[in-house]
Amino acid sequence: MNSPDPVARLRVLAAGLRAxxxxxxxxxxxxxxxxxxxxxxxxxxxxxxxxxxxxxxxxGDSERKxxxxxDVLGLRxxxxxxxxxGWCLMQSRLVTMGMAxxxxxxxxxxxxxxxxxxxxxxxxxxxxRSLLGRRRTRAFFREVERxxxxx
Amino acid sequence: MDPASRNPPGPQxxxxxxxxxxxxxxxxxxxxxxxxxxxxxxxxxxLVRAAQSGDALAMDDLLKLVTPYVTRLCxxxxxxxxxxxxxxxxxxxxxxxxxxxxxxxxxxWVRAVTVREAVRVARRSxxxxxxxxxxxxxxxxxxxxxxxxxxxxxxxxxxxxxxxxRTVLVLRELEGMDERATAELxxxxxxxxxxxxxxxxxSFRKAWTR
Numbered sequence: 001m002n003s004p005d006p007v008a009r010l011r012v013l014a015a016g017l018r019a020x021x022x023x024x025x026x027x028x029x030x031x032x033x034x035x036x037x038x039x040x041x042x043x044x045x046x047x048x049x050x051x052x053x054x055x056x057x058x059x060g061d062s063e064r065k066x067x068x069x070x071d072v073l074g075l076r077x078x079x080x081x082x083x084x085x086g087w088c089l090m091q092s093r094l095v096t097m098g099m100a101x102x103x104x105x106x107x108x109x110x111x112x113x114x115x116x117x118x119x120x121x122x123x124x125x126x127x128x129r130s131l132l133g134r135r136r137t138r139a140f141f142r143e144v145e146r147x148x149x150x151x
Numbered sequence: 152m153d154p155a156s157r158n159p160p161g162p163q164x165x166x167x168x169x170x171x172x173x174x175x176x177x178x179x180x181x182x183x184x185x186x187x188x189x190x191x192x193x194x195x196x197x198l199v200r201a202a203q204s205g206d207a208l209a210m211d212d213l214l215k216l217v218t219p220y221v222t223r224l225c226x227x228x229x230x231x232x233x234x235x236x237x238x239x240x241x242x243x244x245x246x247x248x249x250x251x252x253x254x255x256x257x258x259x260w261v262r263a264v265t266v267r268e269a270v271r272v273a274r275r276s277x278x279x280x281x282x283x284x285x286x287x288x289x290x291x292x293x294x295x296x297x298x299x300x301x302x303x304x305x306x307x308x309x310x311x312x313x314x315x316x317r318t319v320l321v322l323r324e325l326e327g328m329d330e331r332a333t334a335e336l337x338x339x340x341x342x343x344x345x346x347x348x349x350x351x352x353x354s355f356r357k358a359w360t361r
Contacts, residue, residue, distance in 0.1 A: 008238050009214065016202065016210050016245030080208055089211055096207040117205045 006086035006100035007111045013089075013098060019115035023137040027108045027145045031086070031101060034108040034148045038088055038099050041067065041081065048143050049097075050136070057081065093117065112140055199254035202245075210248075214241065217261055224265045227321045229273035230310055236272040240265040262326070263336050266318065270337070273314050316351035323348055 007024065014022040027034050037044050045055040054070040067079040069092065082089045088099040098113040195216060201209030221240050222233065229236035243264045251260055312320070322333045323344075330348070334341040 009211075012214055012238070012241045012245050013207060013210055015242050016214075016248055017205065017207055082208065082211070089207060091207050096205075098207070115205075115207070 005102045007102045007109050009087070010098050010100035010111045010113050014113040014115070017096060017113070017115040019096075019113050021114035021137065022111070023134070023141075024109060024111040025141040026104055027110055027141065027148065028106075029108060029145065029148045030106065031103040031108045033151055034110060034144060035085060035101050036151055037144055037148045038101065038110075039083060039085075041083070041088070041090075044147060047147060048140055050139075055079075091117075110141065110144060112137060193255075195257045196254040199248070199251065199257050203249050203251070203254075210245065214245065217241075217244070217258075220258070221261065221265050224262065224321070224326070225269040225272075227325065228266065228269040228314070228318055232272050232275070236265075236269040239272055240268040243268050266322065266336055270314065270318055312351055312354060315347055316354065319344055319347045320351045320355070 042057045056068040065081040070076045079092045100111045198213040225236035334344045
């Protein structure tokens with residue numbers, strides 16, 4: 001085993017980041033169908049995360065991209081994005097967000113992680129936790145499943 | 152032949168080829184100008200510093216960099232639960248990363264954490280199964296005369312050794328550590344390491360010639 005599966009990898013990162021938010025769920029849809037939703041960051045992220053109003057991602061298949069987020073709090077800014085099958089890690093000056101997925105039988109295990117950057121700990125971390133608490137993660141998983149089912 | 156000299160991926164030289172290739176690819180953390188002489192622990196140091204400051208991308212790079220090394224340590228110590236041992240080790244490493252004062256000491260520290268976690272996971276397992284043949288092949292010098300050929304029997308012999316013997320064999324013969332460093336790492340006196348090593352080698356040879 002030279003690389004853990006993406007969900008295990010995100011679990012390790014969440015531990016390292018001491019992320020206030022980490023959750024996993026099983027979605028009863030095939031991996032390709034679920035990941036198609038996650039990978040469509042520009043089209044889907046504003047539907048999945050309520051405070052992201054717009055997420056502009058340059059076109060192309062590159063695994064490393066520089067995206068631009070516009071959110072309702074006005075915390076707009078550039079994001080470094082790393083995207084590959086089963087793995088999405090996005091980081092701005094203030095926040096980090098990760099999503100990972102792996103096939104789980106006929107379904108998909110999906111994980112999501114969110115953390116504030118340490119330089120901005122404190123108020124931002126609390127805001128982030130309130131924005132993406134347990135209720136929000138359940139809503140996130142439900143919305144991924146709903147939008148994947150439409151594909 | 153001195154085990155340390157025939158085993159380059161020791162404490163100071165983990166998986167040099169793979170790490171060198173990755174080191175040369177990096178530019179984000181100020182190591183773009185590295186040439187072929189770059190040492191893996193130098194490549195890790197800027198990533199460690201960035202990861203300690205909460206840079207998730209650096210942390211991910213560091214995770215990819217160190218996973219093969221952690222896997223190589225875990226496979227012979229916990230052959231029946233390698234995936235669990237690797238995951239537990241990586242979790243422990245990254246949970247504790249911010250407490251690491253000297254980034255240059257990263258690999259030595261990773262090794263200590265990994266061996267501790269791998270032994271803990273292996274102790275949970277009731278069964279003993281053969282280790283990865285690729286790991287066992289590096290123990291061939293314990294058996295003069297068998298050359299490069301390794302059989303299922305050799306794998307089985309190693310896997311049947313008690314965990315405490317397997318651990319010292321891995322650290323001494325695969326990692327090229329001396330008795331003192333091995334003793335410090337597994338938390339027993341140096342004399343205990345020597346006697347365990349002697350018994351492990353003896354058991355291995357006797358079982359082989361039977």
